[in-house]
Amino acid sequence: MPPVGASRDEAPKAPRADAQRNTALVLAAARRAVAAHGLTVSYHEIARLAGVGVGTVYRRFPERDQLMGAVLIDILDELICEANQALDNPDAWAGFRNLFTLLALRTGENAGLSDSLDERGGPQVAQRRSRLLELLRRATLRAQQAHVLRDDVAWHDIPFLAQGATSAVCVLGLHAGPLQAQQAVTVILDGLRRS
Amino acid sequence: MPPVGASRDEAPKAPRADAQRNTALVLAAARRAVAAHGLTVSYHEIARLAGVGVGTVYRRFPERDQLMGAVLIDILDELICEANQALDNPDAWAGFRNLFTLLALRTGENAGLSDSLDERGGPQVAQRRSRLLELLRRATLRAQQAHVLRDDVAWHDIPFLAQGATSAVCVLGLHAGPLQAQQAVTVILDGLRRS
């Protein structure tokens, strides 16, 4: 099987420009769709939001886990970046506070996303999640060692508090105002800070 | 139309004993089902949890709103009772704290239940919700006037903080332990309390 195999060694050609554009559109739409409708949002809805046909979404992400994984990786990378900045921040509390705030926003927007991919997300997701948790652990311990964060919370309590700050959008018929999340973050951070 | 009409004036006969028992079973099952699967849980699932046939569920609650309304009334009455106790408590902070804690547990368990019935819940739900909110408002103001609750939170921020404390059950692959909710409630109450 000589000449036929020649193509074997060729570098895989880059996708066409419109294909790349559509991939980005689909990803962005999926992120909004998951935030708005939850994890079970249909491919049709994502396609509608992206302004492409369903066929295009299925062609890019034949498996639902691939698509959700890509969305999650997007979010995890953003959080990992913030976590690194938190550790570099000379002010341990300011670093922790910024990380907590972003964590609150992202986990609130995409509640449940990370968890549904517990096992099926593949190594790319698992590795990033571990990395983020490790950075969060270090940022938490650092703040505690600097005596600015109360000692009776564990690092793994932080994500629960963060998600809680932003996940409630409507309770007892009351609708969350635009500043509701920020208000909750403030109160919780005050509760976390060592007096 | 004389003798036929006689039945018109008779008091409506009480349901049979097994029917009453089943109504209670269905209600309890619905409460668990909503907590576990959300508002869109199917009648089949509720019937399964209750250990009755679907027909029985439909016979008792032909309209979904009736069933959800009944569940919600159950919860609201419990909260109203606690709110009244909060106002009677000589210790303004203790009263507020107890109310907040129960609010956290119930709104976390049944996130979204109250809101979906915003309009369709009927007067029985609307009246109870108004009543609860009014009591919550008074309990909050009372705690602020006693200088035990920070002034920069409004009474209508409280339900959002409460629901947030308990709604997160799984974040970034971490699963909430049995004490997670209590821990969050503690931190948030510390954030709310005036130092």
Place this chain on the structure above:
DNA sequence: GACAAACGGACAGGATCTGTCCACTTGAGA
């Protein structure tokens, strides 16, 4: 013991989602 009330669950009908297919459009290299 008789009978009305209540029950269970099979089933039809409807809504929604998944995933494919193919006629048509578009980008890129010659």
Place this chain on the structure above:
DNA sequence: TCTCAAGTGGACAGATCCTGTCCGTTTGTC
């Protein structure tokens, strides 16, 4: 500019799940 492979859209078939009804059977009550 031309050619053609790559890419697209969206109709459609099939699968899945939910709703709501109906009727033969069971059960409580008088």
